[in-house]
Amino acid sequence: MNRVKNFTLVDDDDVFVFLTTKAIEKTNLVDLIKVFGNGLEAIEFLWENKDNMSALPEIILLDLSMPIMDGWQFLEEFTKLNPKIGKKITIVICSSSISPDDVMRAKSISEVSDYVIKPVTKDKLIDLINGL
Amino acid sequence: MDNVDDYKYALDESSIVAITDQKGTIIYVNDNFCKISKYSAEELIGQDHRIINSGYHSKDFIRELWRTIANGKVWKGELKNKAKDGSIYWVDTTIVPFLNADNKPYKYVAIRSDITNRKISEEELIKILQEITDYKYALDESAIVAITNQKGIITHVNENFCKISKYDSEELIGQDHRIINSGYHSKDFIKSIWTTIANGKVWKGELKNKAKDGTYYWVDTTIVPFLNQYNKPYQYVAIRSDITERKEGEELIRLNNAKVIEQAQKLTFKNTQLVDFCNIVSHNLRAPLINIAMLVDYVEQSEDEEERLMVLLKIKPVVNHLMEVFNELVESIQIKQDTEIKSDKIVLKDCIEKILIGFKTQIVEYEANIKIKVSKAPIVYFPHKYMESILTNLISNSFKYKSPLRKPEILIETKNTQDGKVQMTISDNGLGIDLVRHKDNIFKIRKTFHKHPDAKGFGLFMTKTQVEAMNGKIWAESQPDKGCTFFIEFKSTEYEPS
DSSP states (O other): OOOEEEEEEEOOOHHHHHHHHHHHHHHTOEEEEEEESSHHHHHHHHHHTTTOGGGSOSEEEEOSSOSSSOHHHHHHHHHHHGGGOSSOOEEEEEESOOOHHHHHHHHTOTTEEEEEESOOOHHHHHHHHHTO | OHHHHHHHHHHHHHSEEEEEETTSBEEEEOHHHHHHHOOOHHHHTTSBGGGGBOSOSOHHHHHHHHHHHHTTOOEEEEEEEEOTTSOEEEEEEEEEEEEOTTSOEEEEEEEEEEOHHHHHHHHHHHHHHHHHHHHHHHHHHHSEEEEEETTSBEEEEOHHHHHHHTOOHHHHTTSBGGGGBOSOSOHHHHHHHHHHHHTTOOEEEEEEEEOTTSOEEEEEEEEEEEEOTTSOEEEEEEEEEEOHHHHHHHHHHHHHHHHHHHHHHHHHHHHHHHHHHHHHIIIIIHHHHHHHHHHHHHHHHOOOHHHHHHHHHHHHHHHHHHHHHHHHHHHHHHHHHOTTOOOEEEEHHHHHHHHHHTTHHHHHHHTOEEEEEOSSSOEEEEOHHHHHHHHHHHHHHHHHTOOTTSOOEEEEEEEEOTTSOEEEEEEEOSSOOOHHHHTTTTTSTTOOOSOOTTOOSOHHHHHHHHHHHTTOEEEEEEETTTEEEEEEEEOOOSSOOO
16 A cells, blocks of 8 residues: 655635545545645645655645636646656646546646546545555 | 834833734733733734733623723723733733724723732732721620720720610710729729720729619720820720629629628637536536535445534535526526527716716725726617626726725726727726736636635626627736726627627
């Protein structure tokens, strides 16, 4: 079983965040769960900590539809930032959108490892962590 | 006698001379006669004069000649004769009858001079003239022909010209060629025709002309300038052919193409709206549904009664949210479906002032400065309830996203666009939107760009839906922390939207 030090959620949906946090906790595989309410907060944190390996997450569960900076815009910014980071950050899109357009678009971005359609179960979370 | 010999010598040297008896039998020829007829004197003398008959002249002509000289009169004329080798020559001929005591001719002296070259030239000229006449006939039959002088005054028209222009030739001749001007072509185009032909060059092109009864016709036109010895045009010959049917066909095809393109654009637009709508459903309706499903699952699985109660409490707001989004969507569909809605005549100043009453508290509280400049386009035709909703939305946005550093300033302006639409701008000095970051999203449902507690991301989506339902356009310009300007283009017709 893999263990994750830092699992980050980027999502503005309080209910989803509450329930997913509970589910992550139940896996007993994660030390720290960080939550950002939109893409901007997340990307600002990553920029500030790009040289601080311990603060950076191993995996980000990224929502697409968010205020201020949505998931796509976050990915644009992240693509610029990624080469400057000395740590592999796995990004999994986690959206309620079942639109094939969104799935196709996500697949075309090399920084994106997977596309998960909400809801996310505990088992799926374990799969994701083991896949790291 | 010396004198007579001198004359004879002079005559022989200068002319073709033959003498026949009263029956026409040759009794004398001079050297010139032999030279031109290519017979020797021996071959000729004793022969009937008809030996050099070319058969060219009619029997009547020959009979008349004989009648004249047999009556003792001198005959003058031009004859076509045949030489020994079959070649033809022309001679200007004078036949003088010599009379006996009974006043009857006993011999005829024919004095001729060679006019073959002149006659050949004449014949060629006649042939060319005939050809020209034939050409003119063919041209008149097949084409529409008009001739004007160098000033453009019509000097000649053929029947075809009269037929197509529906004028009589009397009505046309002496008139300026502009009598058939349709006004369709630009001044520059007409000027370029004149420049070409005035410089002595041929002009070819397609022209739309107007007939006497006001109908139009298209002609494929070639204008040929005829030049005088100074190379200046002294007249212009215009040769045309009727291409009205072809041009009308082309016009029809062009119109149909334009229609098809317009339809395609409409369909593309509708399709974009549909895709947008699918995305809205996918993003905005599915999210709260999943929340409910997850919450219910959690309640089912939880064994801790306190936790179950806490999670149950979370369901209610999600259901409310789902309901809200759902109602908003239904409202927007109603706008899209409401194609029957009629435009009202809106006096903008009154309409805006009425809406501003609703913002009175905010205006006073924030010391806002609101300017209305709608005198350039004071009236717009648009559904009243949409206009109120649009203005309320945009003005409330300006207040909601005002800068904390400045007193709000809002300017509402209108003007007429070049293509007959009304453009309204609503600009403020507020926080602005980072359009580089948000440009595709600002009018989408549930997109917000500020961390404002009231930001729901629905106003601009609805505003855009209302504007587009009436075939209008909306777009924005903004710089973060400078302000924001919304542009709305109203089609502003009194008619219903299509």
